[in-house]
Amino acid sequence: MEMVCIVCPNGCRLNVTEQDGRVSVSGNKCKRGETFAVAELTNPTRSVTTSVKTTVAGYPVVSVKTDGEIPKSKIFDLMELCGKIIVTKPLPIGSVVAEDLFGTGVNLITTTDMEETNE
Amino acid sequence: MKYDVAVIGGGPAGLAAAIKASLSGASVILIEREARLGGILKQCIHDGFGVVRFGEKLSGPEYADRFIKQLRQTNVQVSLFSFVTSTVQDGDLYKITYVCKDGVQHVECDNIILATGCRERTRNGIFIHGDRCAGVYTAGAAQNLVNILGAVPGKKVVILGSGDIGLIMARRLTLEGAKVVGVYEAKPTPSGLTRNIHQCLNDFDIPLHLSSTVTKVLGTTRLERVEISRVDEQMRPIAGTEQIVDCDCLVLAVGLIPENEIARGLKVPLDPKTKGAIVDQNCQTLRNGIYACGNALHVNDLVDYVSESGETAGGAVQSRDKRVLRKIETEGKLLYVVPQRLDVNAPLDKVVMYFRASEELTDQRLTVTAGDEVVFTKNYAKLLPPEMERVVVNFNKAHTLDDFVVRLEDK
Ligand SMILES: Cc1cc2nc3c(=O)[nH]c(=O)nc-3n(C[C@H](O)[C@H](O)[C@H](O)COP(=O)(O)OP(=O)(O)OC[C@H]3O[C@@H](n4cnc5c(N)ncnc54)[C@H](O)[C@@H]3O)c2cc1C
Numbered sequence: 001m002e003m004v005c006i007v008c009p010n011g012c013r014l015n016v017t018e019q020d021g022r023v024s025v026s027g028n029k030c031k032r033g034e035t036f037a038v039a040e041l042t043n044p045t046r047s048v049t050t051s052v053k054t055t056v057a058g059y060p061v062v063s064v065k066t067d068g069e070i071p072k073s074k075i076f077d078l079m080e081l082c083g084k085i086i087v088t089k090p091l092p093i094g095s096v097v098a099e100d101l102f103g104t105g106v107n108l109i110t111t112t113d114m115e116e117t118n119e
Numbered sequence: 120m121k122y123d124v125a126v127i128g129g130g131p132a133g134l135a136a137a138i139k140a141s142l143s144g145a146s147v148i149l150i151e152r153e154a155r156l157g158g159i160l161k162q163c164i165h166d167g168f169g170v171v172r173f174g175e176k177l178s179g180p181e182y183a184d185r186f187i188k189q190l191r192q193t194n195v196q197v198s199l200f201s202f203v204t205s206t207v208q209d210g211d212l213y214k215i216t217y218v219c220k221d222g223v224q225h226v227e228c229d230n231i232i233l234a235t236g237c238r239e240r241t242r243n244g245i246f247i248h249g250d251r252c253a254g255v256y257t258a259g260a261a262q263n264l265v266n267i268l269g270a271v272p273g274k275k276v277v278i279l280g281s282g283d284i285g286l287i288m289a290r291r292l293t294l295e296g297a298k299v300v301g302v303y304e305a306k307p308t309p310s311g312l313t314r315n316i317h318q319c320l321n322d323f324d325i326p327l328h329l330s331s332t333v334t335k336v337l338g339t340t341r342l343e344r345v346e347i348s349r350v351d352e353q354m355r356p357i358a359g360t361e362q363i364v365d366c367d368c369l370v371l372a373v374g375l376i377p378e379n380e381i382a383r384g385l386k387v388p389l390d391p392k393t394k395g396a397i398v399d400q401n402c403q404t405l406r407n408g409i410y411a412c413g414n415a416l417h418v419n420d421l422v423d424y425v426s427e428s429g430e431t432a433g434g435a436v437q438s439r440d441k442r443v444l445r446k447i448e449t450e451g452k453l454l455y456v457v458p459q460r461l462d463v464n465a466p467l468d469k470v471v472m473y474f475r476a477s478e479e480l481t482d483q484r485l486t487v488t489a490g491d492e493v494v495f496t497k498n499y500a501k502l503l504p505p506e507m508e509r510v511v512v513n514f515n516k517a518h519t520l521d522d523f524v525v526r527l528e529d530k
Contacts, residue, residue: 004317008170011314046318049165049178050294051266058154061269063164063180072322079294093184111164112180116155116187 003040005033016041045069048078049111052097054087059114062087064097068106077102090114122148122196124436125215125228127203127381130158131422132413132429133234134186139433140232141193148226149195150217152202156190157183158236159259159414160422162266165287171423182422198224206231206381213385213408230408230436233382233396234429237375237414249335254342258284258372262291271295273368277345278302279333281309281316282505283420285372290319292370299325300366303347305332305354308479310505332356333369342367375418385409392455393417399444399462400470401435402428410436417457417473420507424473431471440464445520451527452477454504461523467514474510474525476502482530485510489517498530 005012005028014027016037025037039045047069051061070078078101085097085108093113101108122145126137129151137149155161160168163179170176173185190197201219208214212227239257256264256272258280264270276297278285281304289299302320307330309316320327328347334356335346344363348356377395379387387404390397396404396411403410410432413425443464449456454475461470476483480502487495487510495512502508514520 004313006314006318008176009167009312009314011312011317013313046322047166048294050291051164051269053269061266063178063266065164065166065178075294079296093181111178112161113184113187116184 003037005036007032007036044072046072046075048075050079050082052082052085052087052108054114056087056090056114059087059090059112062091062114063111064108065111066101066106067109068104070101070104070106074102078108082108087114120148121212121227122146123228124148124230124232124433125150125213125226126232126234126433127206127215128158128234128236128413128415129153129156129197129199130234130236130413131160131183131186131425132236132415133158133232134183134190135426135429136232136234136410136412136433137195138186138189138193139430140436141195141433143434143437145230145437147193147195148228149190149197150201150203150215151197151199154199156187156197156199162259162262163287164266165291168422171421172426179422186426203381206385208385230410231385232429232432232436233379233387233404233409233411233415234413234432235378235381235415237377237418239371240374240376241371247333247336249346250338252336252338252340252342254338254367255336255369255371258288258370261288261368261370265291265295271297272370273297273342273366275300275366276368276370277333277347277364277366278370278372280304280372280374281306281311281327281329282372282374283311283315285370286311286315286319288370288372289325290323293323293325297368299323300364301326301328303328303331303333305330305350307352334361336369337363342369345369375414377415377418379415382409382411382415387411390455390457390459393457395457397459398457399442399460399465400431400458400467401438401462401465402432402458403435403442403462405444405460407442417455419473420505424507424509427471435465438465445523447523447525449525452480452483453525453527456525461514461520463514463520467520470512470514472510472512472525474508474527475504475506476508476527477504479503480527483527484530486524486526486528487512488522488524488526489514490519490522492517492519502527 098108160179349360412428
């Protein structure tokens with residue numbers, strides 16, 4: 001089966017075959033393509049970037065991302081969780097706003113520095 | 120106040136230029152109209168930035184933050200909420216007028232670095248007919264509403280344009296609870312990266328309609344429907360193929376144009392192909408002391424190269440050598456080449472050149488010549504207009520420093 005690797009902007013076209021539970025991949029320019037293809041067949045994961053609300057002046061929302069990948073099937077659960085988070089003070093970039101998402105060990109962290117002057 | 124350099128625009132190009140100029144010993148003022156530094160990156164919260172420079176997939180704000188932190192270590196004077204309204208030459212100096220919280224201010228400088236980014240094409244720019252109703256946004260405006268202001272501009276969305284910005288907005292609006300009914304593209308092939316077709320559309324079952332465009336917008340006060348038509352190879356709508364699609368929001372992701380109001384005011388000659396200034400290898404325009412970088416120079420697809428051009432401009436401002444400019448001609452299926460001039464009095468060993476092919480091409484050879492000498496060649500299995508290419512050319516190899524030509528031809 002054919003697949004497009006989404007790990008980096010190269011977007012390699014992968015040819016993936018499965019035989020007796022063994023997955024073989026071709027068309028990938030690097031090792032990450034193989035890891036990606038295996039994950040797509042067994043447990044597809046994605047990193048997610050979105051935003052959460054804040055009560056801080058000048059920041060109606062602050063941008064956040066998962067600091068690793070979560071199961072693709074959990075993306076909309078994550079969005080629901082994000083809808084409930086409200087940041088109430090200026091946080092430095094990289095602050096954790098939700099820990100251990102869905103038991104994956106992956107955290108949700110801020111990607112904008114709210115302490116950066118907003119003169 | 121008088122500075123060696125005034126940088127106009129605090130996006131990635133302006134940040135890199137200001138840092139570099141300051142490190143080379145210049146006194147620098149950075150003038151930005153918005154409340155915060157970072158430019159368009161503030162609202163590009165998706166990841167994929169900095170792969171070339173940092174070997175990491177950063178989000179836009181994270182990429183900008185690395186430069187903002189560096190800028191804070193320098194003596195650069197930052198003036199936020201400051202909109203440059205005019206720039207004039209006054210003898211050897213340039214006089215900049217900007218409006219800020221303290222009213223109208225003036226600064227004088229020896230050099231200006233234009234890092235004002237680009238503008239989006241609007242509905243008028245691509246001639247969509249119909250009602251003048253609310254609910255039609257450019258992709259950047261929609262992105263600003265969602266990612267900076269926290270407001271979702273519609274419930275049922277049609278996106279026109281399959282470039283990366285359109286694709287990224289399709290995913291973003293879907294995540295925020297809107298229904299994206301479809302992405303429409305006039306060309307027969309999608310413009311965005313294959314990776315984005317997969318992770319932004321396929322992952323969320325958003326349909327992509329090629330060779331189709333929006334031909335009419337309909338709605339009394341708010342957008343209610345759009346008319347979609349199929350188009351032929353010349354991208355002309357085909358009569359009889361009209362179809363009505365219900366939606367309350369139309370997002371236009373139909374291209375970017377360098378922002379060059381200030382350059383025009385200074386009578387800086389522009390290149391009709393890039394729609395940015397004509398520059399030499401140091402990003403200096405044909406007017407001495409005026410530089411252009413980033414998206415104001417030509418629309419880039421990778422921010423890494425935006426920063427690179429900012430650094431080139433910032434690193435060059437202290438040089439006082441008289442320039443000797445030679446034209447670089449282009450031949451073959453090239454959309455454009457930057458720089459368009461070579462200063463043969465400046466270093467020539469590592470000249471960074473950017474180019475785009477004018478159409479999708481396979482098995483091509485790029486050749487750079489000086490007179491009848493070949494100074495550089497490179498083969499390409501595939502070239503796509505949406506993907507900018509970068510080469511580094513050593514012109515010192517040439518014996519005669521004239522008659523420069525960049526040529527793209529079949530291998
Ligand atoms: C929606 C979108 C998505 C993108 N996605 C990616 C991606 O995934 N990966 C990637 O590598 N690149 C991406 N890019 C491209 C990259 O982000 C841009 O090329 C880059 O940010 C351009 O930087 P710049 O500094 O030239 O312009 P900008 O970031 O636009 O900065 C220009 C600055 O100048 C200021 N300014 C303009 N006029 C004036 C004036 N008169 N007075 C004062 N200030 C002024 C503006 O306020 C702005 O802050 C994307 C671009 C867009 C628009």
